[in-house]
Amino acid sequence: MSITVSRKIETIEAIPLRIPFTAGGRSDTGAWGGKDLKTVDSLIVKVTTDQGLVGWGESFGFTVIPAVKVAIEKIIAPLCIGRDPSLIGKLMHELQVTLHIFGRSGAIMYGLSALDIALWDIAGKEAGQPVHQLLGGSDVDRLPCYASLIRYTDPELVTANVTRALSDGYRHIKLHEVKIDCVRSAREAAGDDVEMTLDVNCPWTVREALDRTNELHPYNLRWLEEPVWPPENYDGLARVRREGGIPIAAGENASTLMDFQHLLQAQAVDFVQPSPAKMGGITELRKVFALASAHNTTVMVHAFYDGPGLLASVHSSAALGGPSALVEWRYFDLEAQLYGDAIIPKRGAIAVPQGPGLGIEPDADVIRDYRMN
Missing domain, CATH: 3.30.390.10 (Enolase-like, N-terminal domain)
Known part of the structure; x- marks a missing residue:
């Protein structure tokens, strides 16, 4: 029975x-x-x-x-x-x-x-079982990270923090700058062997974005992220991808599976970036991986988080992302970490949690001490 x-x-x-x-x-x-x-x-x-x-x-x-x-x-x-x-x-x-x-x-x-x-x-x-096993399994125990820097708008600060990230072992850097001199400073500090991406957060018309890609060509960007306003202008984004000569990434502002279908059907991106804490969690995220695979497009999960949203990204990337998967690490120096040292990258790589579920429990003391009323 x-x-x-x-x-x-x-x-x-x-x-x-x-x-x-x-x-x-x-x-x-x-x-x-x-x-x-x-x-x-x-x-x-x-x-x-x-x-x-x-x-x-x-x-x-x-x-x-x-x-x-x-x-x-x-x-x-x-x-x-x-x-x-x-x-x-x-x-x-x-x-x-x-x-x-x-x-x-x-x-x-x-x-x-x-x-x-x-x-x-x-x-x-x-x-x-850990979540990555529920998603199909993975033999990966560590994933490379890219250091996702804040926007400084100061070439000297950009240089200092790129140098700091390199000294921490990162070989992949993301900038959030919109001024060319800041990008130039970052590339000069990083050298030619470090992979660098640029997220500009949707500031330009299609024409402006195309003009900027001409200025950005010398800095060998792995991708240019969300160059066009509004972010749902997928046809405009596709034009920048066709004519701009720099790989395009987008998707953190897409909210549903249908949004991702339209983005991919428009052939607007080389890298699609679902954000699990915005677009339906792990259930919808794994559908985006399948959809992107059908469109021969690489998934780079957006993970500008430090808590369960980050862990969801790590598990999903480990199980579904393949050898090209990178994890976004918010390059902040937090006064307290929700998971202590357990999730902090070492030499530019993050450990894939092996415990049941998300694999790490949040620190109750951190929740108590930093909870907003």
């Missing part, structure tokens, strides 16, 4: 954190905050089952955290309490259908993403 084990989601808690950081000098205005930002805000989600299992997720954060917290607590959580946490695909599909009228991007999708990551964490713990 078989025995069916009843499982239910008992509680869902959204926890905002604010952790001070430094980044090797004064920052300039960037997509993640105002000029000379001194703290980084994140939103983690704790899902507890009636059997006592706890899963952790993470939503896209920064200044949108108050809206996402309300969306999770007032809209998403009431639909999930009492549901079976093991039926991840079924539940996430139902939630997307139920909540589509409120928008297919922004706070609702960010909240669903955090929930999904937490449910995968629970699934792995229940199975006694």
Whole structure:
């Protein structure tokens, strides 16, 4: 006789954190905050089952955290309490259908993403396996990282922090600069053998982007990321890819599988960048890997996070990304790390957690000390 084990989601808690950081000098205005930002805000989600299992997720954060917290607590959580946490695909599909009228991007999708990551964490713990094994398995125990620098808009600070990243063992650097002299300084500091990418956060028209690619050619970029405004101008992005002569990356602002389908059908990118804490979590992320494979396009998961969103990226990249996978490491010096030293890259590579679920539990003291009221 078989025995069916009843499982239910008992509680869902959204926890905002604010952790001070430094980044090797004064920052300039960037997509993640105002000029000379001194703290980084994140939103983690704790899902507890009636059997006592706890899963952790993470939503896209920064200044949108108050809206996402309300969306999770007032809209998403009431639909999930009492549901079976093991039926991840079924539940996430139902939630997307139920909540589509409120928008297919922004706070609702960010909240669903955090929930999904937490449910995968629970699934792995229940199975006694790391998430990457649930995704098909991996024999990779470390993944190379690229140091994702903040925007400095100061060539001397760019030089200093590229040099600092190289001394920490990174051989891949991402800039967030928009001025050519800063890119020039970075390449001069890095030399010719270091792979360098440039994320400009959607500032230009198609014509402006094409003009800039001409100026950027000498600096041998592995990719130019999100050069066109608005980010959903996939035809314009495709033109920059065809005519600009620099590989194009985009996707962190795409919110649904259909967005990625349109992006890939437009032949707009060489590298597609789903962001698991924004676009539906691990459930949707693995679909993007399959879709990208069908379009002969490389996935480089966007992971500008330090919590469960980063771990979701690491597990997915290990299982689905293949030998070209790189992990984005937010090159901040945080006052406290949610996972202590366990996830910090060593010599430019990050360990793939081998414990059940996401593999590492957040530090309760860090949550207590840096929780926002």
